[in-house]
Amino acid sequence: MAILILGLVLFLGMHSTRIFAPGVRANAVRSMGLIPWKGVYTLVSLVGFVLIIWGYGEARYNPTxxxxxxxxxxxxxxxxxxxxxxxxxxxxxxxxxxxxxxxxxxxxxxxxxxxxxxxxxxxxxxxxxxxxxxxxxxxxxxxxxxxxxxxxxxxxxxxxxxxxxxxxxxxxxxxxxxxxxxxxxxxxxxxx
Incomplete structure (x- = not known):
C-alpha cells in the first residue's frame, strides 16, 4: 500500500504545483528554465504513475x-x-x-x-x-x-x-x- 500512496503523492503532487503552489512552479521555471522544469515535471509524474500502477496491482492480490x-x-x-x-x-x-x-x-x-x-x-x-x-x-x-x-x-x-x-x-x-x-x-x- 505504501507504493500506491507514494505514487499518488508524486503524481498528484506534481499535477498540483501550478494550482496549489504557483510560487514553487514559478521559482523552478525561473531558476532552471521552462523546458528543464517540464522535463522534471514529466519524469516525476511518470514515476508517480508507474508507482500507482504497481502499488494498486500489488494491493489487488491481497485486498482489504x-x-x-x-x-x-x-x-x-x-x-x-x-x-x-x-x-x-x-x-x-x-x-x-x-x-x-x-x-x-x-x-x-x-x-x-x-x-x-x-x-x-x-x-x-x-x-x-x-x-x-x-x-x-x-x-x-x-x-x-x-x-x-x-x-x-x-x-x-x-x-x-x-x-x-x-x-x-x-x-x-x-x-x-x-x-x-x-x-x-x-x-x-x-x-x-
Missing amino acids: WVWVSPGWTRHLSALLLIPAFVLLVAAYIPGTHMKAKLSHPMALATKIWAFAHLLSNGTLADILLFGGFLVWSILYYAIARRRDRAEGVTYQAVSVQRDVIAAIIGLVLYGAFAAVLHEWLIGVRPFG
Whole structure:
C-alpha cells in the first residue's frame, strides 16, 4: 500500500504545483528554465504513475475490503463513464462549447471517473486511488476556476461541430475501452 500512496503523492503532487503552489512552479521555471522544469515535471509524474500502477496491482492480490458494492453499481459506473470520456476529449479539442462553459473539462472527467469507480469498488486500495483522485479533482477544479476568474481567462466556443466531434470521439473511445481496453490494461471486464 505504501507504493500506491507514494505514487499518488508524486503524481498528484506534481499535477498540483501550478494550482496549489504557483510560487514553487514559478521559482523552478525561473531558476532552471521552462523546458528543464517540464522535463522534471514529466519524469516525476511518470514515476508517480508507474508507482500507482504497481502499488494498486500489488494491493489487488491481497485486498482489504471496506465494503462490497451491489452488482447494479457496475452498470451505473459504466453509464457515468460515458460523459467522462466525452469531457476528456473535449479538453483537447479547442473551441468546444463544453470547454467554454466548464473551463476545465478534464478535471470534471476525472471527478466523474473517480466517483464512478468508488461506487463499484470497495477495497482500501480503491478508496485510496479513486478517493485521492476525486478529492484532488474537486480541489483542482475549484481553484482553477477561481484563478481563471481572477486572471480574466475565458475559453471561446468556435462551433457546435467541435462539440459533436468531441462527443463522437469520446463515445468511440468509451466503446473501445469498455469492450476491450479496460480488460487488456486493467484486467477487469466492465460488463462481465
